[in-house]
Amino acid sequence: MQATRDTANDLLTGIAGEGARLRDDQWTAIDALVNHRKRMLVVQRTGWGKSAVYFIAAKLLRQAGRGPSLIISPLLALMRNQVAAAQGAGIRAVTLNSANMTEWEEIQASVIGGDVDVLLISPERLNNPGFRDEVLPHIARAVGMVVVDEAHCISDWGHDFRPDYRRIRTLLAELPTGVPVLATTATANDRVVADVQAQLGEDTGLLRGGLDRESLHLSVVRLTDTTQRPAWLAGHLSQLEGSGIIYCLTVSAAEDLAEAMEAAGWNVAAYTGRTEAGERERLEQALIGNELKALVATSALGMGFDKPDLGFVVHVGAPSSPVSYYQQIGRAGRGTDRADVILLPGAEDRDIWRYFASVSFPEESTVRQLLAALTDEPQSTMKLETQVDLSRSRLDQVLKVLDVDGAVRRVRGGWVATGQPWSYDAERYAGLAHARTAEQEAMLDYERTDGCRLLFLRSQLDDATATEPCGRCDNCTGRRWGTDIDAAVAARVDSRLTAPGVRLTQRRQWPTGISVKGRIHGVEPGRALGRLNDIARGPALRELLDNRDWRPSHPWQQDTWLPRIVAVLSDWDWAQRPTTVVALGSHDPAATAQVSALAEAMAGVGRMTFAGTLPVRAGAGEVTAQNSAYRVMGLLDRWEMEALTPVDGPVLLVTDVVDTGWSVTVAGQQLAERTGQPVLPFALASRG
Structure with missing residues (x-):
């Protein structure tokens, strides 16, 4: 028997209240899914009622004897709202997400036992080894419908591309014949629409409406x-x-x-x-x-x-x-x-x-380095960090892309190489940029x-x-x-x-897989004048850092910046007041001169001893790695500790900009170890 519009409207009242009726375009989508078992891409403005379409379709399919529907949604907020809406229509909906981890086994058993109408998951769940190997095959065999919400995430041309969404393509390819699929989004241009349709299949129908919002x-x-x-x-x-x-x-x-x-x-x-x-x-x-x-x-x-x-x-x-x-x-x-x-x-x-653009997909040589580090023995992301120069977030992103491309696979215990050939699509990445x-x-x-x-x-x-x-x-x-x-x-x-300063993130543990291990000792929480992306302080700090021509007689010392520095020092809730100031040298001579002038001025106004500048060892190259393990390894033997005069009392370690925090941490820990005194980092600015 075919589902009717009247039956669908009865379900809608449970979601939207008495008197609610489906519009023609909403019924068109439901009819295509339930009665014709089609694949549909629905591109409609926010507030159009996409969730009502897939909940009603899911319930109608269950009433026809079909299995539970699988809804893939990107955010916990969306899942919570959807589950509440489903209950109003008498739909038994459950979700697997990071907020209900203790209930996963019970929920998965309910799904397998047929006690659930709708299962909502995040795209990341598709590649969880336990879910992928134990639960997903059962769902794929008996699923009534698959819904891909916020489908623009499938396309790397979309504004919010997520590699995990690309795994949906594999799921769809393994579905039995006649399983309807609904993809929905409010934000897709022609290019994204074409890309998503191609991934869903050439017979995918398109329902696309206007995007005006009269309010x-x-x-x-x-x-x-x-x-x-x-x-x-x-x-x-x-x-x-x-x-x-x-x-x-x-x-x-x-x-x-x-x-x-x-x-x-x-x-x-x-x-x-x-x-x-x-x-x-x-x-x-x-x-x-x-x-x-x-x-x-x-x-x-x-x-x-x-x-x-x-x-x-x-x-x-x-x-x-x-x-x-x-x-x-x-x-x-x-x-x-x-x-x-x-x-x-x-x-x-x-x-x-520009910053967010700079952390896009890395160059081919870096990706090849990662592939070379992978074997058929599982390696955790933490272990891989020590073998390739990528930050944790970028490493996760690249592994997901390689997984979708079939070059690597996530298993219990980490990641393994599949041995499948992989090519770097330079033209596509350039096109994306x-x-x-x-x-x-x-x-x-x-x-x-x-x-x-x-x-x-x-x-x-x-x-x-x-x-x-x-x-x-x-x-x-x-x-x-x-x-x-x-x-x-x-x-x-x-x-x-403009309250005095901001806190610097304190590094407490060394990265794994390198020569230094365990907890970091001797480096206390630090302060900076502000962040470079601060709404109020950022522009002035960037201008300050661009002026590397600092001299002891420069007006900045007396007029503008020194009082602000004094305010930060006065507001600092340290356990022991520092008595010594040390400047942290860098690879840039102009920056080192700037920091040295700053440190000497701070020592003078604070009645502290200026112990000199901690210089970079001769021949030491610039450390550009952002990956924590790589960066620390490059910093461990970087500074000439023996160049300093004797230190008596807690040390204020002065630098210009703190980014990852590892430079002041490595130098500070070595300084603390050499002097037996706590070290407090101070920076003109931080990047985060």
């Missing part, structure tokens, strides 16, 4: 001094209805901005990749319940977060892609008549874009355009229905936000953002 009112606010954005936001937040999301480009920027907004009296909280899973759920519920005015978030709060009455989305700093920007602003105004969308571009945006650059330029064009802003974004997504201006954005209406800043609010915000 969204888009604006761009360009401040002459972009360091004033926190003060502007704190002063104008009362004009934004309801509660919302304030997006930042980096974790540190989000944390700093949240503190600044709190100092101005706003009830906000930071939500980033550093936020623990349990705390994330609590914060999401606080925002949904309007207990917070805003979450100050990175992209960690993105796909799947569902608050229909979200009143605004503000970006303090522009994403590097108009497509990504559209995806994030789509969180707002799903169930309201109006939602404000404001972009506050920053002077540091391009630098941040070019596409990313074009996206960045398009984002700048969005900031500068005098045309309709929503029409611009829709055109970037190749929306064929985008022909008429929205009539709501600042360019269409001529109504713009003022750039006025309340002096009292600015003072409160500035006092928090």
Whole structure:
């Protein structure tokens, strides 16, 4: 028997309430999946009702005697909301994720036993050895439908490509004939649509709608001094209805901005990749319940977060892609008549874009080095770190890509080589880099355009229905936000953002697989004047570091910077006050001279002994490795400890910039070991 639209509407009332009815395009998708067992790609704006389509289809297939549906979703927030929605329609939905690890065995048994209608998993679960080998084969044999949510992640041309999503291609190829497949996304241009369709199969149907959002009112606010954005936001937040999301480009920027907004009296909280899973759920519920005015978030709060009455989305700093920007602003105004969308571009945006672009897929020689290190004996990521010059995050990413390509395989205990030939697709990687650059330029064009802003974004997504201006954005209406800043609010915000210094991340354990082992002793927590990506301090710190011509008589010592350094030292909660200052030499003579002048000035103003500069040994090359094990190995015999004068009392170790933190850690530990005194690192700036 075929499923009917009336039956589907009955299920919809359990999800959306009495009186809810499927639109024609929603029923078209359900009919194709349930009655015709097709593969469908649905590209529709956020709020269109994609989750209702796949939940109703899943239930109808179960009623027809089919097995449970497998939904692959990228974020825990999405999974939590989906499970709650499914229960309202009488659908038995469960999820496997990092937040319910203690329940995995019980959940997997329920799936295998046929007691579940829908199983939601993350794409990473597809390559968990236990799930892949023990649970997935059973599901693949009996699955009623496979749903790939946020399907643009399948395509490496998409704005949020995830290598684990590519494994879905293998899963789909192994499905029995006649198993329907649904892929959904709100953010896919023509190129991504074609790529996803190719991976799903040549007979995949496409249901693509317009991307207009009648509730969204888009604006761009360009401040002459972009360091004033926190003060502007704190002063104008009362004009934004309801509660919302304030997006930042980096974790540190989000944390700093949240503190600044709190100092101005706003009830906000930071939500980033550093936020623990349990705390994330609590914060999401606080925002949904309007207990917070805003979450100050990175992209960690993105796909799947569902608050229909979200009143605004503000970006303090522009994403590097108009497509990504559209995806994030789509969180707002799903169930309201109006939602404000404001972009506050920053002077540091391009630098941040360049940084993220720099950590893309590595050069072929590095990948070949990794492949050469792999054997048929499992090796952990930690062990592989000592054999190839890649940071942990990049190593994980490359291994996932190689796994999808069939060159390596994840097994219990780590990674092994498959022996399959692998070729480096240089042309594709170059094409991706070019596409990313074009996206960045398009984002700048969005900031500068005098045309309709929503029409611009829709055109970037190749929306064929985008022909008429929205009539709501600042360019269409001529109504713009003022750039006025309340002096009292600015003072409160500035006092928090410019509070003395920031903490440096303390390294506590040596990397495994190298000559030094175990815990690190003698190096205390450190401080820096600020971060280079700070909203307030970053631009001035970058300018300071660009001026390498420092002399003992230079005005910076007396006027601008030395008082700030003194403030950090005064605010430092050290156990013992340092009595000696040492400058950390580097491969760059100009930088070493700068740091030496700084250290000598600090010793003078703090009435400490300047013990000299710790020079780099003759012939020692520059250490450029970012991988922890590689970097530490390159730093172990780098400095001439014997060059220092005798040290009496705790040591302040001074440098210019701290990035990974290993230079001050290695030098500091050796200095502590030689002198028997604790070492406290101090830097002008940190990068994170």
